[in-house]
Amino acid sequence: MSLESVARARTHQPCAACRTLRRRCDSSCILAPYFPCDEIDRFAKVHKVFGASNVIKMIQMVEERNREDAVKALVYEATARIRDPVYGSTGAVCQLQKMVQQLKMQLESTKARVLELQQQKDHFWGILLNVNNLDLLSTINGGNFSLDYDDSISYDPTKFPAECDDWII
Numbered sequence: 001m002s003l004e005s006v007a008r009a010r011t012h013q014p015c016a017a018c019r020t021l022r023r024r025c026d027s028s029c030i031l032a033p034y035f036p037c038d039e040i041d042r043f044a045k046v047h048k049v050f051g052a053s054n055v056i057k058m059i060q061m062v063e064e065r066n067r068e069d070a071v072k073a074l075v076y077e078a079t080a081r082i083r084d085p086v087y088g089s090t091g092a093v094c095q096l097q098k099m100v101q102q103l104k105m106q107l108e109s110t111k112a113r114v115l116e117l118q119q120q121k122d123h124f125w126g127i128l129l130n131v132n133n134l135d136l137l138s139t140i141n142g143g144n145f146s147l148d149y150d151d152s153i154s155y156d157p158t159k160f161p162a163e164c165d166d167w168i169i
């Protein structure tokens, strides 16, 4: 059988909707493009949740270029409603909103940690630079930096007036 004859045979097969509803499917069938004959289960879901006439009405309500997406959304909603009769697709939306909220909190906490680590890094860089400056000064003084330091503290100006009390008349 050639591809063309296969295609012709396929076009003569009733779509999944018409097979389920046991009605004649012709070229004017509005559901045929979205529910091909081998997708019975897909139509069964929207039929069970929304009812065939409502599905047709909802498809008719949107422009032809948006109908494919509308049908996908209806199938998604019907699947979710069958899986979760209480919340349907709202359950998935709420779960995703919770995840977004948790991820936002994680992001904020990670940002705070990054800031904290940045401040620690800056602090350590400051210490390292000071140590390097001390080494540099030590090198400039020919290695006598510590000796100069000792000289400067050998003189204690607070003791001088006390030692010279006898001199003041």
Ligand SMILES: [Zn+2]
Residues within 6 Å of the ligand: 014, 015, 016, 017, 018, 019, 024, 025, 026, 029, 030, 031, 032
């Ligand atoms: Zn049909």
